[in-house]
Amino acid sequence: MSDLRDLYQEVILDHNRKPRNFGRPPHANCEARGDNPLCGDKVTVYLALEDGVVKDVGFEGRGCAISMASASLMTEMVKGKTAAEAQALFRRFQAAMTGQDEAVGGDEDLDKLAVLSGVREYPMRVKCATLSWHTLAAAMANGNGATVSTETE
Amino acid sequence: MSALGHPQPSPVFGSNLSTFDVERVRADFPILSKRIYDRPLVFLDSAASAQKPRAVIDAVRHCYEEEYANIHRGVYYLSARATAAYEEARAKVQRFLNARDPREIVFVRGATEAINLVALSYGGRFLKEGDEVVLSTLEHHSNIVPWQLLRDRIGIVIRVVPIDDAGELRLDAYEKLLGPRTKLVAVTHISNALGTITPVAEITRLAHKHGAKVLIDGCQAVPHQAVDVRAIDCDFYTFSGHKLYGPSGIGVLYGKAEILEAMPPYQGGGDMIRSVSFEKTEYADVPQRFEAGTPHIAGAIGLGAAIDYVTGLDQDRIAAHEQALLAYATDRLSGIPGLRILGTAPEKASIVSFTMEGAHPHDIGTILDRSGIAVRAGHHCTQPLMDRFGVAGTVRASFGLYNTIEEVDALAEGIQRVKEIFG
Numbered sequence: 001m002s003d004l005r006d007l008y009q010e011v012i013l014d015h016n017r018k019p020r021n022f023g024r025p026p027h028a029n030c031e032a033r034g035d036n037p038l039c040g041d042k043v044t045v046y047l048a049l050e051d052g053v054v055k056d057v058g059f060e061g062r063g064c065a066i067s068m069a070s071a072s073l074m075t076e077m078v079k080g081k082t083a084a085e086a087q088a089l090f091r092r093f094q095a096a097m098t099g100q101d102e103a104v105g106g107d108e109d110l111d112k113l114a115v116l117s118g119v120r121e122y123p124m125r126v127k128c129a130t131l132s133w134h135t136l137a138a139a140m141a142n143g144n145g146a147t148v149s150t151e152t153e
Numbered sequence: 154m155s156a157l158g159h160p161q162p163s164p165v166f167g168s169n170l171s172t173f174d175v176e177r178v179r180a181d182f183p184i185l186s187k188r189i190y191d192r193p194l195v196f197l198d199s200a201a202s203a204q205k206p207r208a209v210i211d212a213v214r215h216c217y218e219e220e221y222a223n224i225h226r227g228v229y230y231l232s233a234r235a236t237a238a239y240e241e242a243r244a245k246v247q248r249f250l251n252a253r254d255p256r257e258i259v260f261v262r263g264a265t266e267a268i269n270l271v272a273l274s275y276g277g278r279f280l281k282e283g284d285e286v287v288l289s290t291l292e293h294h295s296n297i298v299p300w301q302l303l304r305d306r307i308g309i310v311i312r313v314v315p316i317d318d319a320g321e322l323r324l325d326a327y328e329k330l331l332g333p334r335t336k337l338v339a340v341t342h343i344s345n346a347l348g349t350i351t352p353v354a355e356i357t358r359l360a361h362k363h364g365a366k367v368l369i370d371g372c373q374a375v376p377h378q379a380v381d382v383r384a385i386d387c388d389f390y391t392f393s394g395h396k397l398y399g400p401s402g403i404g405v406l407y408g409k410a411e412i413l414e415a416m417p418p419y420q421g422g423g424d425m426i427r428s429v430s431f432e433k434t435e436y437a438d439v440p441q442r443f444e445a446g447t448p449h450i451a452g453a454i455g456l457g458a459a460i461d462y463v464t465g466l467d468q469d470r471i472a473a474h475e476q477a478l479l480a481y482a483t484d485r486l487s488g489i490p491g492l493r494i495l496g497t498a499p500e501k502a503s504i505v506s507f508t509m510e511g512a513h514p515h516d517i518g519t520i521l522d523r524s525g526i527a528v529r530a531g532h533h534c535t536q537p538l539m540d541r542f543g544v545a546g547t548v549r550a551s552f553g554l555y556n557t558i559e560e561v562d563a564l565a566e567g568i569q570r571v572k573e574i575f576g
Contacts, residue, residue, distance in 0.1 A: 007519070008520075039515055040546050041545065063513065122519060
């Protein structure tokens with residue numbers, strides 16, 4: 001039970017119950033859809049990208065607590081960042097999730113995502129946590145209408 | 154399930170010979186003594202793939218250690234032994250399905266390959282643009298996608314039999330779909346996601362009235378009940394070995410001899426020819442015509458051992474044991490507030506699919522896993538069926554011959570832990 005509480009921390013359960021920035025922001029000009037064909041989970045990420053800065057961000061979709069909370073946290077983290085900063089954070093987050101980057105101290109943004117670190121113990125669930133980030137990257141790279149899949153990395 | 158017509162002695166604690174001794178059965182499966190996260194393994198995912206009894210493991214080992222060589226070729230002792238064992242496995246499958254002739258049994262990799270074989274070979278030869286193939290909402294993707302590939306190639310039309318809210322096929326709607334354009338009906342015998350048992354003999358009779366051929370996907374049926382392809386009168390029947398406690402990578406396509414004989418080869422290669430020159434090749438008779446290349450010899454022999462194992466336990470007694478588990482699990486789980494069982498047909502195999510308010514199937518699966526309970530969470534390769542019920546996926550607990558009432562209790566307790574976390 002105690003290790004399950006590491007995975008399902010109160011912050012995650014809270015974001016799952018009340019996802020932040022859920023829905024399409026009014027001035028969104030980029031979007032992409034992400035699919036996890038293994039479980040059928042789907043997420044759409046919307047961006048209002050102006051002069052390379054994420055002015056607004058939102059998401060819609062359905063999925064497990066990990067994917068919903070991760071998407072919700074992501075929108076809080078990237079709002080106001082430049083696209084390049086968001087990309088860099090995605091890479092650091094992904095490295096942390098897949099255990100390639102153990103030393104995370106001093107990275108304030110990554111520290112806020114540390115509530116998801118319990119996912120590392122569940123390799124089958126890492127894709128749930130990274131789906132929305134892959135989708136964000138696709139939205140920033142391709143503008144409109146891109147679709148990414150966790151199975152075509 | 155005629156065996157359920159009268160009160161059954163307890164399937165779990167019974168000890169006389171007329172009852173199903175599940176503890177003795179469990180001792181036949183080495184993996185069941187494993188501990189997961191320091192808890193006893195509770196394996197409730199046999200519908201995805203069943204665990205293997207010692208008899209199957211030993212048969213595969215014996216094949217490789219004692220009598221392995223390529224088949225149908227060598228003039229030497231070992232090849233003759235391996236060929237005899239492989240063909241004996243075919244004869245076991247024939248008797249298991251009550252087919253007329255071993256020639257009606259084609260060894261394939263699994264049901265997926267069998268359906269692709271029928272779509273490519275039978276469909277490619279006998280279906281043409283505008284012909285209709287009837288599927289059902291219950292189908293596994295493996296009985297949908299091969300027909301879509303055929304549709305994209307030659308322009309057949311796919312029609313779908315709907316289901317009702319209990320997960321039963323709507324026979325009235327099925328009858329209305331049948332017509333002069335219907336050339337093939339391909340439906341599941343038992344739904345892998347819901348457990349619904351479909352009336353395959355009636356489905357076949359109605360299809361034949363319209364001159365259509367019938368393929369039955371029997372993957373989930375053969376582990377749970379005796380199957381008689383002559384009583385069903387279907388034209389094709391398929392199942393995978395690994396769901397029947399046999400090895401993975403081996404499966405069966407049954408086809409009526411006269412139909413198989415009219416079908417062209419599905420793949421070209423060795424072992425499927427009579428003579429080859431660069432001008433003309435004569436194909437072998439069935440079933441070798443459909444078994445190009447060296448087959449999964451040890452897999453077929455292991456499947457034969459699996460068939461011996463389940464028939465030795467008596468399929469009617471297995472069915473009675475599993476029906477008792479299903480009834481108990483349905484009762485236990487439906488008493489949990491917020492839990493919804495999908496698939497409530499009166500005729501069901503031992504599969505319980507469910508969703509829970511406020512908790513996603515994957516989260517439920519992870520929490521159960523930490524209690525040593527293995528269930529399947531997701532869409533079960535039946536996305537159209539999930540769409541029919543308006544869910545992205547479910548949690549599926551499927552019970553095999555080695556599961557116990559105590560394991561159902563463990564599942565119910567695990568679900569309580571989900572509620573503790575997700576509230």
